[in-house]
Amino acid sequence: MRFHLALSFLLLTASLPGAAATLKLQISDQGGKSLADAVASLYPEAPDVAPGKPMPPHDHFIDQKDETFVPLVEVVPLGEVVIFRNSDRTRHHVYTFSPLATPPFDFILKPNEVSAPIHLTKPGVIPVGCNIHDFMINYLVVTDSRWAAKSDDKGSVTLADVPPGTYTVKLWHPRLRPGAAQPSQTVTVAGDQASASLSMTVMAPPREDDRDHY
Amino acid sequence: MAFGFRNRLAVFMMATLVVVQGATALTVYRVTRQALVTQSEHRLIGSAELFAQQLEAVSQRVADSVQVLSLDYPLRQAVASQNDQTVLSALRNHGRRVGATRMQWIGLDGTIRGDTAVPASVGKAFDFPDMLDDAASDGKARGISILGGKAYWIVLVPVIAPIPIAYIGAHIPLDDAMIDSLRRLSSLPPEVVLAANKGEGHWEVLAKSVEGPDVLAQLLPNGAPPVLFKPVLMHQGARSDIVMASALDVRHGPAIVAVVGLSLDEALKPYDPVIFAALGLLLIGLFAALFGTGLIARSVARPLEVLAAVARRIAGGDYTPPEPTTQTDEIGQLNGALGNMVVAIGEREERIRFQASHDAVTGLPNRVSLIEEVDAVLRDRPGKEAAMLLVGVPRLQEIVNTLGHDFRDRLMRFVGERLRDAAGEDGHVARVSDIAFAAWSPSWRQAERRANALSAAVGDVYREGDVTVDIAAAVGIALAPEHGNQAGLLLQRADIALHDALARVEDRIVIYDPDKDQHRSDRLSLMRDLREALEVGGLNLHCQPKVDLGSNLVAGAEGLVRWTHPVRGFVSPDSFIGLAEETGNIRRLTNWVLESGVRQAADWNRRGMRIRMSVNLSVRDLGDPQLAERVLGLLKEHSVDPSDVVLEITESAIMGEPDAAIRMLRNLADQGIDLSIDDFGVGQSSFAYLRRLPVREIKIDKSFVLKLGDSPEDATIVRSIVELGHNLGYKVTAEGVEDEGSFSFLREIGCDYAQGYYISKALPSDGFDRFVTEGRWSARLRETAP
Structure with a gap:
């Protein structure tokens, strides 16, 4: 099965030349349904694009609450730190086999325990699981893009300070078919406001009651 | 009475019983069989559904098991770390647990990374790529496929670590043992067969229940293509089976049907005691019928046989009426009629006998009767002296000529009465001819005296109204044993003497004189010679x-x-x-x-x-x-x-x-x-x-x-x-x-x-x-x- 990305519409406005814009992307699945937790990363086509003001670095806290990693998807700029925190009253396991984590981590958090900071130095998606609760999963999307964000509940991604220019938008979503390549699309930003609607093919969400099986 | 009433009745009743019982048994058998067929069909429909459910459940369970093992952490670790040998050994280990004969480790791109049964397949594409998507989205994929002529459940699950990093494929054979264990776990009929359509109406048996008879396996390859979801009655040789086929959800390859079958004969087996019971009842019924008909026939035939015996007795001359019965039915009426008939016949025969032995005119015994009586007397007293007296009325012919036959009859009646009265008990007075009476004397000495007495009894005159006829008696006497020791001969000789006496005018009592009598046969031959002489000469x-x-x-x-x-x-x-x-x-x-x-x-x-x-x-x-x-x-x-x-x-x-x-x-x-x-x-x-x-x-x-x-x-x-x-x-x-x-x-x-x-x-x-x-x-x- 092939996925495709369809750029349905691109509207560009420019107020000031050389000024950055806010790009709003509306992400939906192949059925037109808004996709939450989709991660969009912008990569300029032209290398001359000014990188703009870098985002201030900060630690990323991943909570383990109600046997769920919160948030599900965390966009982590390259080189930043991720800290796991157990907010449940049960133990949780945190592991990944991803080679992007150097080294791959695998530890147990007692209730209310906070993990050591984990430096993520390779871009890519690092799936994190709990071997105690198989259904617990968390995706650390380590990105080397200056402009990367995940969609909110309405499927909307807002990227600020995007200079005009043409970008490749790389999309990712937890329900991308395993092993499939990340869909990407070109968008052009002009003016201070830009928006685009993007659609991607994902797998159907697992049934809600699956969790009860385990 | 070679095949009498009794036997006919018995045969009829028994034949009726056999026919009715047979028809009943046949009907019951047919209805039972039909009911059984219907019942079996319903059961088969249920069984087929059950089998499908069982298969589904087992498949689910197998898939779940495979899924569970895919969550094995060390396995995930090994897969994630691409440790091939560890993965394979873990797969082998887990494969045994779920009953799989082949475990595969497949990359996310569908390439086989490891194979516990066919190492050569490593590097090749997984056989069923469409399952990959299903497994990715549903967490597992499963289906029945045919590989190398055998049916397998193929279960494919992703290895989550925690996102899918690979797939594990399990091949669980759908073989005889599996069918059999399925069959034993549930109330499936004994015959279950999985068969694949090889095209052109040929079906290849993939697996079958071990315990059940081989009938379905034999039936299918040559039989008509199974009608899906509908019970069919199939016959092979002497046995009949109800068969129902249902298609399995096959992922790849030819259609596979699961066929469940019920042997009708097996199903009928519980009714064997019923058949034996029916036979036993028939036998008992036959004996009862035999006994009953015997009784009934006897009650009917016995009186008939009695009547037949009476009839035979009547034919034999015994006219004793049969014992009156109290029966009022036809037999009783027949008995009564027979009794009346016997009395009537007896009376009639008595009359005929009387007429045969008596003279109609005088009522006296006739000649035949006299001969019988006298012969009996002579037999009783052989050689004893006795005498036959023959009494006639002289000039009788003239009286007849003058006064007619009726007068003669009355005259003879008169004479007969007189003679009878005079002769007494042992006189045996009889009328032996139109003109003569006979009387018997038990001794010679009495003969002449009796002759005189008879003559005197007749008297010398007969009066009838105005007519008066002079009559007399002439007596011819033959002496026994001198003149013969048989009544006939004595009569003949007395007759000769009587003729002599009749010709006389007086002294009309004549004893037979052999000298005067020409021997009869002598005279006959003389007559013959005379006729000859008349014809050929000899007379002059x-x-x-x-x-x-x-x-x-x-x-x-x-x-x-x-x-x-x-x-x-x-x-x-x-x-x-x-x-x-x-x-x-x-x-x-x-x-x-x-x-x-x-x-x-x-x-x-x-x-x-x-x-x-x-x-x-x-x-x-x-x-x-x-x-x-x-x-x-x-x-x-x-x-x-x-x-x-x-x-x-x-x-x-x-x-x-x-x-x-x-x-x-x-x-x-x-x-x-x-x-x-x-x-x-x-x-x-x-x-x-x-x-x-x-x-x-x-x-x-x-x-x-x-x-x-x-x-x-x-x-x-x-x-x-x-x-x-x-x-x-x-x-x-x-x-x-x-x-x-x-x-x-x-x-x-x-x-x-x-x-x-x-x-x-x-x-x-x-x-x-x-x-x-x-x-x-x-x-x-x-x-x-x-």
Whole structure:
């Protein structure tokens, strides 16, 4: 099965030349349904694009609450730190086999325990699981893009300070078919406001009651 | 009664029972079988559904198991770390747990990374790439596929670490053991088969239940393509199976059907006791029917057999009526009817027997009955002296002639009563013929006394109204054992004696005299010889000359038949003529004499002699209506003048003859033939009677003539007769003239002719010729002669 990305519409406005814009992307699945937790990363086509003001670095806290990693998807700029925190009253396991984590981590958090900071130095998606609760999963999307964000509940991604220019938008979503390549699309930003609607093919969400099986 | 009522009834009832039972059994069998088929079909539909569910459940369970093992952390670790050997060994280990024969490690791109069963497949694409997507999205994928001719569940699950990093494929064979364990876990029918469609109606058996019979496996490859989801009755040889096929959800490869089957015979097996019970019931029913029909048939047939026995008894002459029964049904009616019939038959037979053994007129036992009784008496007392008495009434014929048969019957009844009363108990009085009664005397000594008593009983007069008849009794007696020791013979001999007695005027009790009786067979043979003599010769006509006392010439001759028997020699005419009269041969004899006499007369005529030929007629001849015609024919034939022939009839023969005879004689007289009364004087005729007849001559009986010389009374009688005859216009001839004195006396008194030994005895033809030519007497010559 092939996925495709369809750029349905691109509207560009420019107020000031050389000024950055806010790009709003509306992400939906192949059925037109808004996709939450989709991660969009912008990569300029032209290398001359000014990188703009870098985002201030900060630690990323991943909570383990109600046997769920919160948030599900965390966009982590390259080189930043991720800290796991157990907010449940049960133990949780945190592991990944991803080679992007150097080294791959695998530890147990007692209730209310906070993990050591984990430096993520390779871009890519690092799936994190709990071997105690198989259904617990968390995706650390380590990105080397200056402009990367995940969609909110309405499927909307807002990227600020995007200079005009043409970008490749790389999309990712937890329900991308395993092993499939990340869909990407070109968008052009002009003016201070830009928006685009993007659609991607994902797998159907697992049934809600699956969790009860385990 | 080879196949009697009883057997027929029994056979009918048993046949009915068998037919009804058989039909019932057959119907029950058919209905049961049909119900069983329907039931089996329903059960099969359920079973097929159940099987599908079971398969699904097992498949789910297997898939779950594979999924669970995919979550094994060390396995995930090994997969994530691409540690091939560890992954394979873990897969082998887990594969055993879920019953998989082949475990595969497949990359996210569908390339086989490891294979526990077929290492050569590493690097190749997974066989069922579409399952990858399903597994990715649903967490697992499963399906039935055929690989290498065998059916497998293929289960594919992703390895989550925690996102899918690879897939694990498990091949779980759907083999016989699996089917069987499935079958045993549930209430599936014993026959379950998985078969794949090989195209063109051929089905290949993939797996089958181990325990069940092989029927389905044999059926399917050659059978029609299974009709899906519908029970079908299939037959193979003697056995029948209900089969239902349902298609399995096959992911790849040809269609696979799961076929469940029920042996109808197996299903019918629980009904075997029912069949045996039915057979047993039939057998019991048959015995009951046999017994019952026996009883019923006996109740019907027994009285019939009794009646049949009664009928046989009746046929045998036993007329005891059958015992009356209390039955009021048809049998009872038949019994009653049979009883009435027996009584009626008995009465009728009694009547017939009485009629057969008794005389209708007098009511006395008849001859047959008497013979029986007397024979019985004789048998009881062999050799004892006894006597058979035969009683007759003289002159009975005359009484009949005068007063008729009815009178005779009444007279005989009267006589019979008298005799019966007189004879007593042991008298055995019977009426043995129209004219005679018989009585029995147990001894000789009593015989004559009884005879006298019987005669006296009859009395001498019978009165009936104004009619009074003088009667008498004549008794003939035969003595046993002297005259015979059998009733028949005694009767016959007594009869002879009775005839003798009847002919008498007085002393009418006669004991049989064997000397007087010519033996019957002797007489019969004599008669036979006489007939022969009449036909072939042996008889001779002798002529006794009659001399005219006026002229001393031989003027006539009496033709007398003589018979010289070839063995016996000379036979007395009295005996054989009497015999001929009794046996009805007299007419032939008369004819012979007539012809011979006429011929002789013609001869004399030719030679110029005028000698009248006298021929004797018997009393029997008078009843011959052709006599006149024949006599005239003979005369004409031989050219003899009727006046040359005289017919002689005895006085007693004429008496009482019917008018027809007299008319015949008168006819002859009218033709010119003279009639002569022979033996005149001894009979009871009167001249008054003779006057009615055309008589021209009377011949005085020789008893008067023989002693003419010695007896003045006879001389007076002869003289009177001659005178009287002459006065009436008759010529008178005297017979028995044997001496000169008589001859002279007759001439003196004017008698016309004399005949007797004094002149000559009867002579043969040649002797007569010599007599008239050579002797003292000459023949009268014809006046016309030269």
